[in-house]
Amino acid sequence: MLGFSSRRHPEARIVHLNFNAADPVQLARRLAADASVGHEPLYLLIDCRNLACLRSRGMGYFIDQLLLIRRSGVRLLLYNASPVLRRALSLLGLGAHFELTGRVTAAAA
DSSP states (O other), rough: OOOOSSSTTTOOEEEOOOTTTTTTHHHHHHHHHGGGGGSSSSEEEEEEEOOOOHTTTHHHHHHHHHHHHHTTOOOEESSSHHHHHHHHHTTTOOOSSSESOOOTTTTOO
16 A cells, blocks of 8 residues: 555545655656556645755745646645745635645744
């Protein structure tokens, strides 16, 4: 079985994506096209705590990548999203397209 399941989404297959190490859009497209995934919903879990692209390319690039992944049919779980990222998604009206999970501690914010 690819990935893992969760209590929150027992019918889904969840795969952790290291956004810093891979081309996330290509990976999402490959996973979405993979026949072994089957008909179960596929979620990519992205830990937003230490995203290099936010520092090097900016918030707009990151959100654009998220939208390209979402367009491929993969759902996204954004873990440890900063208050700034949460606000940007909300202001752009994109909060419904991504599931935000995890809490940001004062030290991480």
